[in-house]
Amino acid sequence: xxxxxxxxxxxxxxxxxxxxxxxxxxxxxxxxxxxxxxxxxxxxxxxxxxxxxxxxxxxxxxxxxxxxxxxxxxxxxxxxxxxxxxxxxxxxxxxxxxxxxxxxxxxxxxxxxxxxxxxxxxxxxxxxxxxxxxxxxxxxxxxxxxx
Amino acid sequence: xxxxxxxxxxxxxxxxxxxxxxxxxxxxxxxxxxxxxxxxxxxxxxxxxxxxxxxxxxxxxxxxxxxxxxxxxxxxxxxxxxxxxxxxxxxxxxxxxxxxxxxxxxxxxxxxxxxxxxxxxxxxxxxxxxxxxxxxxxxxxxxxxxxxxxxxxxxxxxxxxxxxxxxxxxxxxxxxxxxxxxxxxxxxxxxxxxxxxxxxxxxxxxxxxxxxxxxxxxxxxxxxxxxxxxxxxxxxxxxxxxxxxxxxxxxxxxxxxxxxxxxxxxxxxxxxxxxxxxxxxxxxxxxxxxxxxxxxxxxxxxxxxxxxxxxxxxxxxxxxxxxxxxxxxxxxxxxxxxxxxxxxxxxxxxxxxxxxxxxxxxxxxxxxxxxxxxxxxxxxxxxxxxxxxxxxxxxxxxxxxxxxxxxxxxxxxxxxxxxxxxxxxxxxxxxxxxxxxxxxxxxxxxxxxxxxxxxxxxxxxxxxxxxxxxxxxxxxxxxxxx
Numbered sequence: 001x002x003x004x005x006x007x008x009x010x011x012x013x014x015x016x017x018x019x020x021x022x023x024x025x026x027x028x029x030x031x032x033x034x035x036x037x038x039x040x041x042x043x044x045x046x047x048x049x050x051x052x053x054x055x056x057x058x059x060x061x062x063x064x065x066x067x068x069x070x071x072x073x074x075x076x077x078x079x080x081x082x083x084x085x086x087x088x089x090x091x092x093x094x095x096x097x098x099x100x101x102x103x104x105x106x107x108x109x110x111x112x113x114x115x116x117x118x119x120x121x122x123x124x125x126x127x128x129x130x131x132x133x134x135x136x137x138x139x140x141x142x143x144x145x146x147x
Numbered sequence: 148x149x150x151x152x153x154x155x156x157x158x159x160x161x162x163x164x165x166x167x168x169x170x171x172x173x174x175x176x177x178x179x180x181x182x183x184x185x186x187x188x189x190x191x192x193x194x195x196x197x198x199x200x201x202x203x204x205x206x207x208x209x210x211x212x213x214x215x216x217x218x219x220x221x222x223x224x225x226x227x228x229x230x231x232x233x234x235x236x237x238x239x240x241x242x243x244x245x246x247x248x249x250x251x252x253x254x255x256x257x258x259x260x261x262x263x264x265x266x267x268x269x270x271x272x273x274x275x276x277x278x279x280x281x282x283x284x285x286x287x288x289x290x291x292x293x294x295x296x297x298x299x300x301x302x303x304x305x306x307x308x309x310x311x312x313x314x315x316x317x318x319x320x321x322x323x324x325x326x327x328x329x330x331x332x333x334x335x336x337x338x339x340x341x342x343x344x345x346x347x348x349x350x351x352x353x354x355x356x357x358x359x360x361x362x363x364x365x366x367x368x369x370x371x372x373x374x375x376x377x378x379x380x381x382x383x384x385x386x387x388x389x390x391x392x393x394x395x396x397x398x399x400x401x402x403x404x405x406x407x408x409x410x411x412x413x414x415x416x417x418x419x420x421x422x423x424x425x426x427x428x429x430x431x432x433x434x435x436x437x438x439x440x441x442x443x444x445x446x447x448x449x450x451x452x453x454x455x456x457x458x459x460x461x462x463x464x465x466x467x468x469x470x471x472x473x474x475x476x477x478x479x480x481x482x483x484x485x486x487x488x489x490x491x492x493x494x495x496x497x498x499x500x501x502x503x504x505x506x507x508x509x510x511x512x513x514x515x516x517x518x519x520x521x522x523x524x525x526x527x528x529x530x531x532x533x534x535x536x537x538x539x540x541x542x543x544x545x546x547x548x549x550x551x552x553x554x555x556x557x558x559x560x561x562x563x564x565x566x567x568x569x570x571x572x573x574x575x576x577x578x579x580x581x582x583x584x585x586x587x588x589x590x591x592x593x594x595x596x597x598x599x600x601x602x603x604x605x606x607x608x609x610x611x612x613x614x615x616x617x618x619x620x621x622x623x624x625x626x627x628x629x
Contacts, residue, residue, distance in 0.1 A: 008189055008193055012186065
């Protein structure tokens with residue numbers, strides 16, 4: 001009697017937990033977003049020139065530590081929910097910037113944002129080639145490409 | 148019934164590889180549904196065991212029938228909304244199932260108390276569930292895109308107003324049950340048109356706000372550092388407020404009035420992102436409350452039994468006091484399903500007070516789990532609203548999810564004397580066909596919106612449009628430049 005009572009409550013909570021697991025798996029499903037665990041990070045990404053960039057890393061800002069693996073598709077950055085990197089930043093526009101692959105190089109271009117995109121101090125007005133390890137600044141967020 | 152094949156989607160769910168096509172996650176849904184069915188069957192067995200009835204194979208059949216019912220719904224989702232959220236349907240199934248078991252359990256208790264005067268509610272509720280699921284499937288089938296709704300917004304708004312006003316206008320013999328004039332009694336069965344009006348009006352309001360939202364963001368005069376809206380933009384909110392007051396006056400229905408006003412405020416806030424609208428709404432709300440308290444006897448009665456249920460034990464506070472006793476008896480772990488005394492809650496034990504009955508038998512832990520299921524449901528709805536790409540869908544999804552939260556807040560808040568009791572049904576749990584039907588339509592709309600949100604956008608669609616002209620183009624002789 002007591003056992004069934006407790007058992008039923010446990011099962012009820014198991015349902016809730018199972019539902020929460022589904023929710024959690026959904027959170028990370030957004031286009032390869034992975035939050036890196038500090039400590040497991042491989043000794044600072046090598047900045048050897050000539051190597052192809054493999055991932056985009058957020059170095060400063062609310063999303064610091066986030067990595068997005070580059071698979072050739074363009075990376076949309078902005079506050080829009082369907083962006084690859086969704087910024088929650090008052091200084092970012094809905095569709096702020098795009099980083100896309102042309103040939104073998106990655107280019108950053110500003111999509112008419114209000115506060116601008118900066119590639120290492122220089123304001124991005126036309127598509128600019130992004131070398132490895134050079135910071136791109138968008139609002140309070142800084143990202144860079146790493147191999 | 149379509150035979151679902153879970154294997155493929157289950158595998159896809161485990162390895163959500165980034166970049167690959169969006170998993171539909173229907174397998175997850177089926178697994179969760181089976182889990183819910185198991186829980187409900189278990190609950191039914193516990194009730195039977197604790198009521199010292201014979202445990203027979205019949206129970207397993209009930210469980211299977213329940214599973215088949217929802218498997219059909221699952222098949223419909225698989226067919227017509229394949230990318231819909233995988234959690235919404237299982238959560239609803241669990242709540243509805245637990246509700247059915249509780250209603251059956253309360254039937255046993257009330258038959259004991261009232262004898263043959265009590266007509267059993269559980270078979271009716273099962274029937275209503277089946278009808279509601281048919282409605283659910285119909286909405287999924289005949290509404291392939293939620294944006295279609297916004298085209299008929301004004302018609303829906305008018306229909307909603309008519310439905311809302313109908314019981315108030317009709318003579319009491321046709322519309323009054325237990326002092327609330329919110330029914331339409333059509334011979335053998337009666338419905339509450341207000342439940343459907345709720346959804347129709349929400350569709351209208353969402354479409355209205357999408358097309359007119361700029362009006363509401365115009366700032367008026369600035370007083371004390373707050374941008375007040377212009378007086379002429381206050382029209383819609385005052386109109387909504389007037390309707391709510393009218394509902395209270397003519398239909399004596401506090402719950403619907405509160406729910407309706409709350410939803411209007413939430414939609415306004417979501418559409419404009421300006422807190423001042425909530426502020427204005429709250430001022431109007433407080434005004435309305437004071438007015439209602441001064442004018443209407445039944446509101447005063449509700450407030451009195453809210454402030455002091457034990458002082459009014461002989462009068463209106465009796466059920467509230469019993470609900471509190473029930474929570475007290477249940478404590479942390481509850482008395483166990485089938486061992487409580489829900490008959491003390493009288494005739495409303497299976498509608499307004501069903502959460503009190505659950506609180507007694509499942510305790511705080513069980514009730515908290517159910518409230519979490521409601522929260523998950525609303526959260527998934529809100530998430531779909533955030534993710535969907537059109538503003539009408541965003542507003543409608545947000546509004547629908549908010550309705551669920553608001554309803555459960557009004558019910559549980561009322562039963563636990565956090566707020567005065569307003570007499571509204573707990574969605575999916577309480578006995579009541581109209582509420583069940585309307586809430587299933589609501590869930591179908593939410594699934595439709597979440598399907599639109601998760602459906603992959605790129606590819607397929609633009610290509611055929613571009614290719615068609617090329618395929619049909621005639622061969623043209625071009626002279627070679629010599």
